[in-house]
Amino acid sequence: MGVAESPALEVQGVTKRFGDVLANEDVGLRVERGRIHALLGENGAGKSTLVNIIFGLYQADTGEVRRNGEVLNLNGPRDAIAHQIGMVHQHFQLVPVLSVAENVVLGDEPTRHGVVDLDRAAAVVRELSERFGLDIDPKSIVEDLPIGIQQRVEILRALYREVDILILDEPTAVLTPQETNHLLNVLRGLADTGVAVVFITHKLREVMAVADEITVMRRGRVVGHTVPADTDESDLASMMVGRPVELRLKRTPASPGDEMLTIADLVVDDDRQTRALNGINLDIRAGEVVGVAGVEGNGQRELVEAVTGLRGVVSGSIILDGEEITGRSPRQISTMGVAHIPEDREKFGLIGAHTVADNMVLNRYHHRPYSRHGIRRPAAVDDEATRLVEEFDVRPPNIAAMVATLSGGNKQKVVAAREFSHDSKVMVAAQPTRGIDIGNIEFIHRRLIEYRDAGMAILLVSAELDEVLGVSDRVAVIYGGRIVSCEPAEGIDRDRVGRLMLSGADG
Amino acid sequence: MSDLFIRFRWVILTILVFVFVTLFTAEFQQAQTTAVLASALRQSTPLLFGALCGVLCERSGVVNIGIEGQMLLSAFVGFMVASATGSLVAGILAGMATGALMGAGLAGLSVTLQGDQIIAGTVLNIAAFGISSYFFQQGLTLPSGKTSPVSLGPLADLPVIGRVFFINPPLTYLSLILIWLVWFVLFRTRWGLWTRSVGEVPSAAETVGISVARVRYTNLIAGGCLAGLGGAYLSLEAVGSFERMMTNGRGFVALAVMIFGRWNPIGIWGAALLFGYASAVQTQLQFRGWLADDPQFIGMIPYVVCIVVLAGFVGRARPPAAIGQPYSRE
Ligand SMILES: Nc1ncnc2c1ncn2[C@@H]1O[C@H](COP(=O)(O)OP(=O)(O)O)[C@@H](O)[C@H]1O
Numbered sequence: 001m002g003v004a005e006s007p008a009l010e011v012q013g014v015t016k017r018f019g020d021v022l023a024n025e026d027v028g029l030r031v032e033r034g035r036i037h038a039l040l041g042e043n044g045a046g047k048s049t050l051v052n053i054i055f056g057l058y059q060a061d062t063g064e065v066r067r068n069g070e071v072l073n074l075n076g077p078r079d080a081i082a083h084q085i086g087m088v089h090q091h092f093q094l095v096p097v098l099s100v101a102e103n104v105v106l107g108d109e110p111t112r113h114g115v116v117d118l119d120r121a122a123a124v125v126r127e128l129s130e131r132f133g134l135d136i137d138p139k140s141i142v143e144d145l146p147i148g149i150q151q152r153v154e155i156l157r158a159l160y161r162e163v164d165i166l167i168l169d170e171p172t173a174v175l176t177p178q179e180t181n182h183l184l185n186v187l188r189g190l191a192d193t194g195v196a197v198v199f200i201t202h203k204l205r206e207v208m209a210v211a212d213e214i215t216v217m218r219r220g221r222v223v224g225h226t227v228p229a230d231t232d233e234s235d236l237a238s239m240m241v242g243r244p245v246e247l248r249l250k251r252t253p254a255s256p257g258d259e260m261l262t263i264a265d266l267v268v269d270d271d272r273q274t275r276a277l278n279g280i281n282l283d284i285r286a287g288e289v290v291g292v293a294g295v296e297g298n299g300q301r302e303l304v305e306a307v308t309g310l311r312g313v314v315s316g317s318i319i320l321d322g323e324e325i326t327g328r329s330p331r332q333i334s335t336m337g338v339a340h341i342p343e344d345r346e347k348f349g350l351i352g353a354h355t356v357a358d359n360m361v362l363n364r365y366h367h368r369p370y371s372r373h374g375i376r377r378p379a380a381v382d383d384e385a386t387r388l389v390e391e392f393d394v395r396p397p398n399i400a401a402m403v404a405t406l407s408g409g410n411k412q413k414v415v416a417a418r419e420f421s422h423d424s425k426v427m428v429a430a431q432p433t434r435g436i437d438i439g440n441i442e443f444i445h446r447r448l449i450e451y452r453d454a455g456m457a458i459l460l461v462s463a464e465l466d467e468v469l470g471v472s473d474r475v476a477v478i479y480g481g482r483i484v485s486c487e488p489a490e491g492i493d494r495d496r497v498g499r500l501m502l503s504g505a506d507g
Numbered sequence: 508m509s510d511l512f513i514r515f516r517w518v519i520l521t522i523l524v525f526v527f528v529t530l531f532t533a534e535f536q537q538a539q540t541t542a543v544l545a546s547a548l549r550q551s552t553p554l555l556f557g558a559l560c561g562v563l564c565e566r567s568g569v570v571n572i573g574i575e576g577q578m579l580l581s582a583f584v585g586f587m588v589a590s591a592t593g594s595l596v597a598g599i600l601a602g603m604a605t606g607a608l609m610g611a612g613l614a615g616l617s618v619t620l621q622g623d624q625i626i627a628g629t630v631l632n633i634a635a636f637g638i639s640s641y642f643f644q645q646g647l648t649l650p651s652g653k654t655s656p657v658s659l660g661p662l663a664d665l666p667v668i669g670r671v672f673f674i675n676p677p678l679t680y681l682s683l684i685l686i687w688l689v690w691f692v693l694f695r696t697r698w699g700l701w702t703r704s705v706g707e708v709p710s711a712a713e714t715v716g717i718s719v720a721r722v723r724y725t726n727l728i729a730g731g732c733l734a735g736l737g738g739a740y741l742s743l744e745a746v747g748s749f750e751r752m753m754t755n756g757r758g759f760v761a762l763a764v765m766i767f768g769r770w771n772p773i774g775i776w777g778a779a780l781l782f783g784y785a786s787a788v789q790t791q792l793q794f795r796g797w798l799a800d801d802p803q804f805i806g807m808i809p810y811v812v813c814i815v816v817l818a819g820f821v822g823r824a825r826p827p828a829a830i831g832q833p834y835s836r837e
């Protein structure tokens with residue numbers, strides 16, 4: 001085979017073991033120039049491991065990576081970068097205290113007389129961000145930016161290096177529908193210039209929309225290779241999960257009861273002391289799901305934090321089942337009956353270095369039967385954890401495992417199991433399925449509906465419009481810190497909601 | 508610039524108060540004020556060297572509690588070499604080499620072997636104490652005497668300030684230059700950007716092709732040179748001989764100085780001067796026979812300042828995020 005015909009990137013027979021876990025087993029992959037290659041698979045399927053090997057971060061136990069037919073000897077990301085391979089990482093690899101420009105140029109900085117030329121770096125970032133329509137302020141500090149914008153920094157960093165092969169590991173997990181569409185356009189544009197794009201996701205809609213080729217992985221192995229024309233979403237879903245999957249949520253109409261959560265004229269500031277919520281009114285009844293749709297950064301986060309007590313309120317009131325909860329501590333509010341699945345489960349929902357069992361009772365370890373007279377009772381904790389692990393199908397079913405070692409989907413199940421399991425009146429679910437896979441999304445959605453039917457009032461905040469429309473009974477659209485519309489989900493017009501999200505008006 | 512002022516407002520405020528008090532007293536007793544200030548600068552110099560070593564290490568994500576040991580052994584080796592060869596320059600270079608070697612040792616233990624950094628630093632301290640005590644010989648002297656002050660021409664004639672800042676021996680000038688040099692390297696150069704990213708999120712640095720191990724080794728060795736200069740300063744510039752345990756905890760106070768200075772060389776200078784001033788005042792008070800029956804109480808002053816400052820400021824300062832954690836890719 002001549003060099004001209006060899007693919008831009010070819011992986012052959014790659015096997016990688018982490019201790020007992022066989023993360024990749026005899027994996028093969030062919031990526032062609034100018035094409036978008038979707039790598040599809042559930043969490044834990046081995047996608048990140050494979051691309052980390054291609055990027056030189058991990059060393060394969062056996063197997064090889066070829067670039068234009070030549071075997072690569074990758075001892076680190078530096079080697080991969082030298083071969084024009086770029087990667088956008090699943091867990092952002094950004095330095096939070098540095099500016100956007102510094103993060104983009106890091107490792108390949110423009111300098112003048114040995115001094116890092118930050119003005120030129122900023123100019124380059126501005127130019128890139130205009131060229132690709134990824135709007136960003138190069139001087140802002142990364143840790144002040146919302147997740148969706150941080151993602152742009154990662155992408156700009158790869159584009160800055162003018163790569164021939166661009167690998168994106170679940171880049172859309174944190175993006176809004178608009179941002180996702182935009183990114184997919186950017187990727188298509190890149191592929192048209194000859195770049196080979198490897199696009200990891202578990203969102204089938206995106207794969208069908210943008211992929212030229214699809215490789216499906218399950219449990220460390222490649223289980224299928226196809227093209228969009230030969231397949232459909234439910235086919236792919238079954239391939240990923242290894243069993244038939246229900247893609248549309250089955251649900252009955254809600255039968256709402258009394259008002260459980262009443263938010264009146266709520267005004268809240270964000271971290272920079274500017275208004276995030278400008279007088280929000282919203283009520284949720286027992287036995288209904290109210291979904292809040294909106295482009296990220298329109299006050300959703302502050303709304304969730306205000307209701308759960310994590311953020312102070314400027315004015316207005318929040319009433320839980322007739323009782324004022326405004327200004328109370330998060331623990332009081334939780335005890336009074338507000339459960340919370342937080343947006344950032346790693347930071348607010350779990351303690352990674354503790355066991356599954358301890359995390360399962362994080363919100364009530366100090367109550368009976370888990371503690372008595374201030375002394376913890378591990379046996380009671382273990383019993384409850386064992387029950388929940390089984391009920392919520394946490395894998396591996398080991399209550400002594402450190403939470404940090406679980407996959408994203410299973411972490412989310414731990415949070416959900418804990419939050420659903422105490423008798424709450426209201427559930428605040430923020431991005432409950434962000435970054436987790438189809439099988440688990442289906443599971444969490446079914447749970448939300450089950451608990452709704454059992455009489456819980458659920459406030460669902462999600463950047464996934466499909467999720468809001470699919471799970472909610474009523475849909476509120478938030479824009480610029482105001483609720484601009486609130487109407488039944490039944491028969492709602494998806495495009496109209498999209499317009500409201502983008503401009504706050506239905507025009 | 509203005510955010511620098513805000514960030515270091517406490518350091519700046521403290522310095523202003525000192526300047527004010529000093530000017531006030533200088534009005535009445537110029538000679539004594541000058542003596543106290545000159546002594547403050549002398550006392551602050553080894554702290555400054557130690558803290559600059561600390562900042563290079565910690566900014567790259569490695570805690571170095573072995574600075575005390577690095578300074579002690581460098582003071583010893585520097586003195587022995589200067590005493591044997593008769594050359595102060597050779598002594599200073601030997602001190603730097605000793606510090607650098609110990610820095611490399613710390614890097615080996617904490618970066619290559621991924622051991623606990625606190626334990627690795629403790630190893631340095633114990634080794635330095637043992638070696639310098641074991642080989643110590645009474646009665647050695649420096650044939651050339653200690654480093655002598657160099658007067659910077661007309662600047663030295665300025666009232667008070669001239670005597671304090673512009674008639675100093677070479678390592679003191681060097682320490683003042685190093686403040687700005689380390690600051691420049693950390694905040695203006697490519698290496699500084701790499702160092703700071705390695706100290707915050709090593710995996711992020713690694714994914715853009717920066718070798719975490721190389722950055723940490725280099726910074727620990729460079730930091731070791733600075734700690735070595737601090738040691739050489741003690742034996743070859745401040746005292747002119749070596750004594751057992753002559754660092755006397757300065758390596759640890761240097762860490763407090765680094766924290767109080769918020770891991771920034773300029774803040775560190777202010778903090779080092781504060782601690783130096785506290786030591787100088789203590790010496791002055793002892794000299795005048797205050798509390799002559801219980802001199803320990805006056806001797807405590809610098810350490811009390813250290814404790815108060817640490818208790819008051821540590822909570823607010825934000826260390827590099829990856830500090831203390833060994834890094835490995837997989
Ligand atoms: N650094 C690591 N150490 C130990 N196990 C790992 C590591 N990285 C991944 N694994 C394991 O390898 C398997 C595949 O993980 P990963 O490649 O991250 O999957 P995916 O990206 O498809 O979700 C999982 O079981 C995961 O727990």
Ligand SMILES: [Mg+2]
Pocket residue numbers: 044047048049090169170
């Ligand atoms: Mg992954």
